[in-house]
Amino acid sequence: MKKFFVVFAFFAALVFVTSCGGGSKTDDRTDTGEDVSDEDVADEDVTDEDTVDTASADNPDSENPDTIPDSGDFQTDDSDTMQDDADLTDDNADSADDDADSADDSDTDPVQANPCDGNPCAGIMYSTGACTVTNGGYACGCYDHYSWTGSVCKAESRVVDCTGLPANAQWNTAESVSQTWNGEEWYPPETGTYDTNPSSSECIFKCNSDYDWNGTECWRPVDPCDPNPCSGILNANGECLATGDTTYVCKCSPGFNWTGTSCSALPECSTSNTGPCYDSTTNLTWSAKADAIYAWSDSVSYCDGLKEGGPDWRLPTISELRTLIQKCLFTVTGGSCRVVDTGDSSTSCLSHDSCWTEGDCFSCSADSTEGDSKFGDTGWFWSSSVLSDDSNLAWCACFDNGGVSYDTLEFSYSVRCVR
DSSP, X not given: OHHHHHHHHHHXXXXXXXXXXXXXXXXXXXXXXXXXXXXXXXXXXXXXXXXXXXXXXXXXXXXXXXXXXXXXXXXXXXXXXXXXXXXXXXXXXXXXXXXXXHHHHHHOOOOOOOTTTTOTTTTSTTEEEEEEEETTEEEEEEOTTEXXXXXXXXXXXXXXXXXXXXXXXXXXXXXXXXXXXXSSSEESOSBOEEOSXXXXXXXXXXXXXXXXXXXXXXXXXXXTTSXXXXXXXXXEEEEEEEOSSSOEEEEEOTTEEXXXXXXXXXXXXXXXXXXXXXXXXXXXXEOOOOSXXXXXXXXXXXXXXXXXXXXXXXXXXXXXXXXXXXXXXXXXXXSSOOOBOOSOTTTOBOXXXXXXXXXXXXXXXXXXXXXXXXXXXXXXXXXXXXXXXXXXXXXXXXXXXXXXXXXXXXXXXXXXXXX
16 A cells, blocks of 8 residues: 555656646647546656657747756857857947948048149249248248238338437437338438438438538538637738638738738739739729630639639629720720619619610720720620620620620620629
8 A cells, every 4th residue: 555655656746747847748638638547647658758858849849937958058049149249249340330430531621722733922023932831821932021911022111210320410300210121222221311301201310500511420610710810910801701611811901912811912903914903993803814714604603702812702793894995985984885784773774775786885896996905805704794674695895896795694705703
């Protein structure tokens, strides 16, 4: 009896295991309505190995949580999982490469043209021809003292202080100037030059008060007539005239000539004393005849600048010139020729139409003994008297015949000065 129970328990356990792992066979039987008894179970020679194999073979797809899979199955599943992970990693890597390529494509700017192609600087004036690419386009290289403005090479400008101010001088308005490069130098120059006309754009200086410019410096002239050296000179009228920085002449009384230290008596004018000489009949002093002939205006300048024996020389009037005429009764002083210059318009007669006739003023014969000069001069001599009715003509005297006439100012005649 005891043995029976042992066997029964064994088969019961076997049935339990079979019902759990081999549900297929049990279900088939149940579906067909077969009555499975203990005896049937007992009759079947079933082992643990058969049960496991049968269940596996009959229902390979069954999912039984109590069924323990083979270790080989675990290895296969792990291998498949690892392969899937590797494939996923490769996909992620490919995706990252694609993203990187996409980023590279988005960061790449389109290729732009080089603004220096064809060298736009080659034709720019004052450019060296060098072209440099900038953020805004290009820049051309310029010569020294020229700057690139974006389109041209422009000459540079600067402001500098004026230089070269001499002693005893001051700037004549501007003390600094704006200079511009002219291709060779800065202009206007910063070195000052002398000019009494003020300028706000150039370096100009002038001498201080009481100083004069002598061409190289501002200096204070010393007046050789202060104190007056002529005040104690015999036969001098006390008048002093400076002729240079340290030289002077004293004005002598009529009939006397300044020698440089004294007033000496002059000889009487005659054919043997042709000047300087003194004409006691008219109280006039005459110079020597000029070595050259001059047009009228140059004759005036010549006498104004003469310093022979003293100052105050001038071109004689027609009345003074007539005092030298000899023997022509028509033209000597007081003759019938009415052309006179007294220095007073109310008593002078200088009109051609009213004062001159050929018979009264130009009728003496050249070979007559009546025509001559106190000095024995011949030819035409200018007077300072201009015709009152034609300022382009001046009166003159002809010492060939003692005649008085007129001529255009451009003609050149001889000159004697008077004082």
